[in-house]
Amino acid sequence: MSSDLIKLIGERIRTLRKEKEYTQEYLSEKSGIHVTYISDIERGERNISMETLEKVIIALEIRPVEVFRFEGIEGIEERANKQELIEALNSLLAGRKIEEVKLVLRLAKEVLGTYDKLK
Structure with a gap:
């Protein structure tokens, strides 16, 4: 066993x-x-x-x-500190193709840009 x-x-x-x-x-x-x-x-x-x-x-x-890296990211947002969240993002992207990583980066920039404008 x-x-x-x-x-x-x-x-x-x-x-x-x-x-x-x-x-x-x-x-x-x-x-x-x-x-x-x-x-x-x-x-x-x-x-x-x-x-x-x-x-x-x-x-x-x-x-x-x-x-x-065994822990999935499900539910991590509720109990993690900033560094753990960054590591979770890194883990999500690590096995992805470069095109997918670039897409996520562009989307993140757009979301953050919109968020900053709303402040």
Whole structure:
């Protein structure tokens, strides 16, 4: 039976892989980890070593901290400080394509510009 942490890490790896639009097969090739092992990691059925985790992180081209961002942003607005909110935004945008990030930036500028005019 796997621990909650192993399951969370596996789910997070699956989410990050899908955000990159990688298949398990592609992540397997890129990381040098067998596809069955990738599948087991994502389902929380394998106790992933630090060495294997590092291979996955490198293959996904992410910062190590991204694997440990478990908390969704649902409800974070009610209980977070400014830095946590900024980190939540960063987490939302980290796996997105550059065009999507640019769109969000333009929208944020427009919303903030409108907000500033209303003050």
